[in-house]
Every structure is written in structure tokens, then in C-alpha cells.
Amino acid sequence: xxxxxxxxxxxxxxxxxxxxxxxxxxxxxxxxxxxxxxxxxxxxxxxxxxxxxxxxxxxxxxxxxxxxxxxxxxxxxxxxxxxxxxxxxxxxxxxxxxxxxxxxxxxxxxxxxxxxxxxxxxxxxxxxxxxxxxxxxxxxxxxxxxxxxxxxxxxxxxxxxxxxxxxxxxxxxxxxxxxxxxxxxxxxxxxxxxxxxxxxxxxxxxxxxxxxxxxxxxxxxxxxxxxxxxxxxxxxxxxxxxxxxxxxxxxxxxxxxxxxxxxxxxxxxxxxxxxxxxxxxxxxxxxxxxxxxxxxxxxxxxxxxxxxxxxx
Amino acid sequence: xxxxxxxxxxxxxxxxxxxxxxxxxxxxxxxxxxxxxxxxxxxxxxxxxxxxxxxxxxxxxxxxxxxxxxxxxxxxxxxxxxxxxxxxxxxxxxxxxxxxxxxxxxxxxxxxxxxxxxxxxxxxxxxxxxxxxxxxxxxxxxxxxxxxxxxxxxxxxxxxxxxxxxxxxxxxxxxxxxxxxxxxxxxxxxxxxxxxxxxxxxxxxxxxxxxxxxxxxxxxxxxxxxxxxxxxxxxxxxxxxxxxxxxxxxxxxxxxxxxxxxxxxxxxxxxxxxxxxxxxxxxxxxxxxxxxxxxxxxxxxxxxxxxxxxxxxxxxxxxxxxxxxxxxxxxxxxxxxxxxxxxxx
Numbered sequence: 001x002x003x004x005x006x007x008x009x010x011x012x013x014x015x016x017x018x019x020x021x022x023x024x025x026x027x028x029x030x031x032x033x034x035x036x037x038x039x040x041x042x043x044x045x046x047x048x049x050x051x052x053x054x055x056x057x058x059x060x061x062x063x064x065x066x067x068x069x070x071x072x073x074x075x076x077x078x079x080x081x082x083x084x085x086x087x088x089x090x091x092x093x094x095x096x097x098x099x100x101x102x103x104x105x106x107x108x109x110x111x112x113x114x115x116x117x118x119x120x121x122x123x124x125x126x127x128x129x130x131x132x133x134x135x136x137x138x139x140x141x142x143x144x145x146x147x148x149x150x151x152x153x154x155x156x157x158x159x160x161x162x163x164x165x166x167x168x169x170x171x172x173x174x175x176x177x178x179x180x181x182x183x184x185x186x187x188x189x190x191x192x193x194x195x196x197x198x199x200x201x202x203x204x205x206x207x208x209x210x211x212x213x214x215x216x217x218x219x220x221x222x223x224x225x226x227x228x229x230x231x232x233x234x235x236x237x238x239x240x241x242x243x244x245x246x247x248x249x250x251x252x253x254x255x256x257x258x259x260x261x262x263x264x265x266x267x268x269x270x271x272x273x274x275x276x277x278x279x280x281x282x283x284x285x286x287x288x289x290x291x292x293x294x295x296x297x298x299x300x301x302x303x304x305x306x307x308x309x310x311x312x
Numbered sequence: 313x314x315x316x317x318x319x320x321x322x323x324x325x326x327x328x329x330x331x332x333x334x335x336x337x338x339x340x341x342x343x344x345x346x347x348x349x350x351x352x353x354x355x356x357x358x359x360x361x362x363x364x365x366x367x368x369x370x371x372x373x374x375x376x377x378x379x380x381x382x383x384x385x386x387x388x389x390x391x392x393x394x395x396x397x398x399x400x401x402x403x404x405x406x407x408x409x410x411x412x413x414x415x416x417x418x419x420x421x422x423x424x425x426x427x428x429x430x431x432x433x434x435x436x437x438x439x440x441x442x443x444x445x446x447x448x449x450x451x452x453x454x455x456x457x458x459x460x461x462x463x464x465x466x467x468x469x470x471x472x473x474x475x476x477x478x479x480x481x482x483x484x485x486x487x488x489x490x491x492x493x494x495x496x497x498x499x500x501x502x503x504x505x506x507x508x509x510x511x512x513x514x515x516x517x518x519x520x521x522x523x524x525x526x527x528x529x530x531x532x533x534x535x536x537x538x539x540x541x542x543x544x545x546x547x548x549x550x551x552x553x554x555x556x557x558x559x560x561x562x563x564x565x566x567x568x569x570x571x572x573x574x575x576x577x578x579x580x581x582x583x584x585x586x587x588x589x590x591x592x593x594x595x596x597x598x599x600x601x602x603x604x605x606x607x608x609x610x611x612x613x614x615x616x617x618x619x620x621x622x623x624x625x626x627x628x629x630x631x632x633x634x635x636x637x638x639x640x641x642x643x644x645x646x647x648x649x650x651x652x653x654x655x656x657x
Contacts, residue, residue: 055501
């Protein structure tokens with residue numbers, strides 16, 4: 001798997017259980033220097049546990065792990081000097097200002113940009129004197145990332161950085177991550193937003209039940225579906241027998257049902273739609289809805305597991 | 313490292329800023345003890361002895377007897393009919409009833425100490441107005457000096473209580489809050505030294521301790537004329553050691569707790585015995601002999617003994633060496649255990 005450039009993270013056979021619950025179940029991965037690597041999976045898939053093991057916050061029950069060529073337990077403080085970490089759901093001290101928070105975090109590191117510079121990077125200069133409790137969700141998340149950037153990290157860990165944010169804040173954060181990567185930084189990111197993984201990640205590992213079930217660039221993963229489009233229809237007087245003859249329609253690779261809709265995975269929309277229409281007409285079935293979209297990582301996950309990334 | 317200050321300084325600064333931006337915390341640490349001193353100081357202030365109320369039963373010579381008793385400054389005598397006189401005696405409004413006549417009869421309850429006292433005072437007055445001459449001349453001298461009043465006992469008590477309370481609550485709550493918000497975990501992901509994090513709490517406590525002591529001692533001095541008879545430096549040293557001990561205990565109680573409710577429970581459990589037994593509001597010598605070894609073990613007991621010995625008795629620091637050692641031992645032991653068992657995740 002190695003491309004010779006050296007891996008930022010390399011681990012194999014990683015295992016971690018909480019009592020009888022297995023969170024990480026023999027996970028192998030390699031993150032290349034300079035890439036943005038995504039762990040995509042539903043809540044409870046073991047993404048956070050994996051990342052916290054990589055960050056040296058949790059000890060794995062088994063497995064071999066190397067981060068930036070070092071191992072946890074050897075010289076942890078030296079390793080931490082080189083890592084930027086944003087944890088899921090960390091709340092910073094409410095009654096410290098943006099600037100005070102960054103000054104505190106900066107004091108732990110030997111090198112890195114000034115709090116001033118980091119505030120400019122994340123666009124919080126105008127909020128420098130505002131207490132953390134007075135910031136919006138998006139601003140708090142940008143501050144969390146600023147705290148991870150004060151050490152000029154070689155490797156940045158982001159655990160669900162945009163969960164709960166509005167679309168605009170989400171896009172601002174994506175820009176931040178993109179800039180960091182452009183300057184040569186390596187990113188490990190977890191998310192359950194397929195769009196986020198698609199936009200930011202060079203490679204994505206799809207994680208389910210503590211294991212990696214697919215790995216590749218977002219477009220490779222989608223291509224592996226064998227069909228690049230999804231046609232969603234609903235019909236009047238629905239009847240599960242329909243599924244059988246829908247499979248026969250030209251270009252339909254797969255048929256699945258969810259939330260009152262029928263999802264057809266197809267390779268060529270322009271051939272399938274006319275064929276579909278005439279079949280429906282022949283069978284006297286009335287359409288009540290039809291939409292199409294490009295296949296996404298969500299469709300990849302559904303086709304691999306039969307479940308959705310988010311259960312909403 | 314150059315232009316950015318030391319992590320311990322930054323951590324301590326963060327503690328101080330967080331604290332002064334918390335109005336409730338400021339109230340409990342600085343205002344509440346002063347209000348408590350004010351309230352208790354007023355309630356238990358020393359009053360001039362009240363004059364003694366007695367009744368003279370209506371009858372021949374009653375008026376004359378009452379007015380002659382009334383001429384003594386410490387006796388108030390009223391003429392009442394039989395029924396009313398007995399009634400007031402029974403309910404304690406008067407301590408003694410006199411029945412006038414050729415011989416005067418004192419009616420009182422011998423099991424009530426104030427009635428016994430009233431009988432002596434009234435008898436003395438009756439005999440003197442009857443013409444008794446005292447063969448020996450006597451004089452009186454009064455002793456109500458600062459140092460012997462309740463407020464003099466109370467101020468060092470509240471000082472110790474406050475050092476305990478603000479150390480335990482201030483540190484314990486903040487740590488558990490940081491753990492609950494996963495801020496501790498976030499700090500663990502930095503190269504920060506864990507001992508410096510805990511040490512920053514101790515340092516910030518020292519800063520506030522000086523203000524706390526100054527506020528309460530200053531208040532006592534200005535409002536109630538409570539003096540520090542020993543040296544102020546000695547008082548400060550004892551307070552520092554006390555603050556250290558309770559900072560350690562606060563850290564220990566907060567070292568594992570995950571919720572604010574959890575830590576509150578543990579803190580109350582730890583502090584309650586000291587509230588009651590250590591002699592904050594009254595001397596612990598009132599408790600039975602069997603309790604004393606246990607009471608003397610409590611860190612607040614040692615602290616209060618040392619504070620009172622310096623403030624009230626004006627004793628030197630060397631006289632309190634044992635107490636200081638006991639308090640410091642509590643602090644170091646609990647700090648050490650806390651560092652070992654502390655839960656960061």
C-alpha cells in the first residue's frame with residue numbers, strides 16, 4: 001500500500017473493546033503523508049475510538065501502531081508537539097476569550113504560529129475578545145480547529161468537525177481543511193457526511209462495526225458500484241411484485257426499497273428512463289414521483305451494508 | 313518558547329480569569345463569609361446585663377416596697393394582683409414574687425437558676441433599704457475586652473471554614489466541569505504536563521486565599537474590632553498551608569467524579585464532619601471525650617486551632633508546629649493520591 005513517500009499513520013490489527021462491546025475489530029490502515037484521509041461510517045461504527053487510539057488518548061487492546069514514525073509510550077510529549085487534535089464534542093472554557101484560549105494552547109507548544117496568525121487563518125480576529133460562550137456553533141468549531149493549528153501540526157486529526165453546523169459554517173471549515181492540506185499537511189478526518197468525505201478526502205475508508213469494509217478514492221468507490229446513477233421512483237398502488245419486472249428494465253443493476261421509494265441503480269440514465277416509462281405504461285402502473293441523482297458515497301455505504309450512514 | 317509565556321503561568325492565568333468572571337463564585341468566596349460574620353456578630357454581641365424583673369403582690373405596703381426596690385438600678389419591680397403575679401412567675405416574665413407584710417415572703421422556683429439569683433439580689437436590696445450596713449467596702453472592675461467575645465472566637469472559625477469551602481468547591485467543581493466537557497481530554501492531547509495543570513489550581517488558590525483572608529480579617533477588625541494579636545506573617549503562613557491542604561483535598565474528591573452531582577455529594581460527605589466537629593462556631597471541647605481523638609485528626613480542627621492561637625492568643629508560629637505539620641500532611645497526601653488516581657478521560 002505504501003507509495004514510498006512514508007506513511008503519516010500506519011496501523012494493523014487494531015482492536016479495542018469496552019466490556020463486551022467491540023468498538024474496533026482488527027483495523028488496518030495507512031495514511032500517506034500529505035493526503036486527507038477520511039473515515040466514513042455511521043454513528044457507533046468505531047470511528048472515534050479509532051481516531052482516539054491514533055491520537056494516543058486511548059490504548060488499544062491489541063495491534064501495532066506508528067504515528068509520524070513514532071510509537072505511543074516512547075516519547076509522547078515529543079509526538080504531541082507535532083499533532084493537531086480536534087475532538088468530538090469538546091467544549092472549551094466558556095469564560096475565556098478567543099485570544100486567551102489560543103494563548104493558553106499556544107503555551108504548550110515549542111513552535112508554531114502566534115495566536116494572532118491563527119485567528120486570522122480561521123477568521124476569528126473580530127471575535128478575539130469575545131468569550132467562548134458567546135460564539136456561534138460554527139465559530140466555536142473554528143476555534144477548536146484554531147487550537148489544533150497553534151502548533152503548526154504535521155498531522156491534523158478532525159473528529160466529525162462539521163456535525164451540527166449550518167451549511168455555510170460547514171463550507172468555511174472545509175476551506176480551512178483544504179488550505180491546511182494545500183500547505184502540505186496531512187489530515188485524518190471522521191465524518192458521517194458523504195458530501196464532506198467526497199469534497200475533502202483523497203481517500204476514504206468506509207467503516208462499519210469496527211472494520212474497514214471498503215477503501216479507495218471517493219470516485220473509485222462509487223465506480224465500484226458498477227452504476228453511477230440512482231433513479232428513485234414511487235408508484236400508485238404499490239405492490240412488491242413490481243420489483244421483479246423492474247429488474248428486467250434495460251440498464252437497471254439493482255433495485256432496493258426504502259422510505260416508500262424504489263431505488264434503481266443504473267449505469268446509463270438516458271437509456272433506462274425511456275425503457276422504464278414504456279414498461280410502466282404497458283403494465284398500467286401510474287408514476288407518482290421520479291427523481292435521479294449521481295451515485296454518492298451514501299449509495300456505496302447502502303449497497304455495502306444495506307443501511308444508511310445516518311438514521312434520520 | 314521565547315515569546316510565549318510558561319504553560320504554568322498561562323494555566324494559572326486561565327484559572328484566575330475563569331474565577332473572577334464567575335459572579336456566584338465571587339459571592340460565595342468573598343461576600344458570603346463576611347455576611348455570615350456580620351449576622352452572627354450582631355446576633356451574639358455582648359449586651360449590658362438586663363435589669364431584673366420582679367413582681368410585688370398587691371397588698372398593704374406593696375407600693376412602698378416596689379418603689380424602694382425600683383430605686384436600685386438593676387431591679388424593675390411592679391405591683392400585680394395575686395393571680396397575675398403567679399401567672400408571670402410561671403411563664404418566666406418575672407423571676408421572683410414578693411409578698412409584702414411584716415415579714416417579706418419570696419415566692420420562686422428553686423430549680424430555676426435565674427430565680428435563685430433574683431432572690432439574692434432582691435434580698436440584698438431589701439436588707440440594705442432596711443438599713444443594713446456592709447462592714448467591708450468593695451469595688452468592681454469590668455472585663456469585656458476584645459479577645460474574649462464570641463466574635464473573636466468566630467472570625468478565625470469563619471476564616472478556616474472559608475479556606476476549606478473555597479478550596480474544595482472552587483477546585484472540585486471546576487475540575488469536574490472540565491472533565492464533563494471533555495476539556496481535560498483535549499488538554500491530554502497536548503504536550504502539557506499533567507502536574508502543571510493540577511499545580512495551576514494550587515497557585516490560583518494562593519492568590520485568592522490572600523484576598524479572602526484580607527477581606528475577612530479586615531472586616532472583623534474594622535467592624536467588630538477583632539485584632540490579630542500574633543504576627544500577620546504567621547497568620548498568612550498558616551492560611552497558605554491550610555489553603556494547600558484543602559486544595560489537595562478538593563482535587564482528591566474531584567479526581568474520579570464524572571458529574572457535578574457526584575462531586576457535590578462527596579464534598580458534602582468530606583466537609584460535613586468538619587463543619588460540625590472542628591469548632592467553627594463553638595469549641596469542640598463540648599463533644600464527649602471519646603470523640604476528641606477523631607476530632608483532632610480532622611484537618612480543619614488543626615487549622616482552626618492554629619488560626620485562633622495566632623489571632624486570639626498571639627502565639628508565635630513555633631507554638632503551632634504540630635498543627636502545621638498535620639495540615640501539610642493532609643495536603644501533600646491528598647495531592648499525591650489525586651495525581652495518581654486522576655481520571656483525564
